[in-house]
Amino acid sequence: MLFTPIKPMLLQMGNNNEIDDNPEWIYDIKWDGWRILVHKEGDRVEAYTRHGNNVTSKFPELQEVGQSIQSHTAIIDCEGVVLRNGVSVFDDFAYRGRLSNKEKIKEATVTHPATFIAFDVLATDKVYTSKPLVDRKEILSSIIEPSSKLLVTPSIVGNGSNIFQLTKDKGMEGIVGKQCNSIYKTNHRSHDWLKYKHFKIIDAVILGYKENPFTMLVGTQINGKYKPLANVEFGFKLEEKTAFREIAKQIVTKVERDMMWVEPILCCKVQYLEKTNTGSLRIVSFKGFNFDKVPEEIY
Template identity: 85%
Template sequence: MLFTPIKPMLLQMGNNTEIMDNPEWIYDIKWDGWRILLHKQGDRVEAYTRHGNNVTAKFPELQDIGRSINEHTAIIDCEGVVLRNGVSVFDDFAYRGRVTNASKIEQATITHPATFVAFDVLATEKTLTNKLLVERKEILSSIIEPSNSILVTPSITGNGSSIFQITKDKGMEGIVGKRNNSTYKTNHRSHEWLKYKHFKIADVVILGYKENPFTMLVGKQLSSGKYKPLANVEFGFKPEEKTAFREIAKQIVTQVERDMIWLEPRLHCKVQYLERTASGSLRIVSFKGFNFDKIPEVTNK
């Protein structure tokens, strides 16, 4: 188990209207970064992604983390993030994941310092996966000395609706709810672990589309008059919406380029998205209906 790739336990999507204020549930902040499993034995610390990639060389911060874990041996489940005013910024941690040049990695520890937010522990000197979540969290808090590079995520028992509202007000991704008696099942997506995300709505213009699979390219108009693509939208379409769209789209085709059918920017729609990246693109997007009344905002960004 130690220093080998582990597929972590995964979350199911919860319904935001069904967040349970129940003392049998523990709620954590949902941090927006990369799922990372930290392995430690003595002075050796390695980091693995949820897909099993060893990314240790990308994070010199791991040298400090080893001194903050008060156990000779440990496997800790974390979210790797870059924090800006206490809020995780996905693009900034993704940048850390892309950098390969050694000098740029060192520079990034200053401009994009990584923090590993721990929320579970799989093992110390012995395997802990069969212990209850509430017990594992007690062990986790007892073995980590918080620092700039590693901390334990705050948790609250019950009262999920309150922390959900707090994270919304702070512009965070959302929360995670877990049964306090859940055991840790590797490579398993469990209904005992639920994620609740804050989504937003944007008014956008349809710039083009593809058929296989059916995907809309949506964007916005800049103050220069040009259009900037924001997202490829693959999900959320009803069959009748696709049919109606195709009838309208064939009248405003401007160009067919490989598998992309470009359109006059005249048809607008609403999309749901999780967040905007630093470049303004939308992440985790789904279609929410045509918008025949409102014209998208014009911006300089």
């Protein structure tokens, strides 16, 4: 188990209108970065992504992380983040993950300092995956001396609606709700763990589409020109696809490889989690056509 890739336990999407204030649930802040499992034995510390990639060389901060773990041996489930005013910025951590040049990595420890936020422990000298979450949380807190590079995520029992509103007010991604007695099931997506995200809705112009899988390219108007914002693949009803295809075949302007560009005359609503530094939308889904809008009103 130690120093080998582990596929972590994953979450199901929860309904924001059904957040349970039941004391049998524990709520954590949901941080926006990369899922990272930190392995430690003595002075050796390694980090693996949820897909099993060893990214240790990208994060010199892991040496300080190891010093914060008071147990000789440990496997800790974390979110790797870059914090700006207490809020995690996905683009900044993704930038760290793309770096391979040693000098640029060294510079980035100053410009984009990584912090690892721990929320679970799989093992120390014993394996804890069969223990209830509430016990694992206690073990986790007992073996970590918080530092600027390793923190334990704040948790609250019950009162999920309160912490959800708090994270919204602070511009954070959302929260995670977990059954207090849930065990840790590797490589498993469980309804015992639910994520609740603060999505936003935006009006957009349909610029083109692809088939296989069906995907819309949507954008906005800037200085009289249309800028793509996102490729939208999810959220379509069958009848919406059918209706769009009937209209689209009449307004196709050109075909480039698998992209069919259309006249920018149709508007829609899309849901997204956040905008990247370049203005693109992350985690997007279709929320219906908007016939009350015209493209000139979207910018």
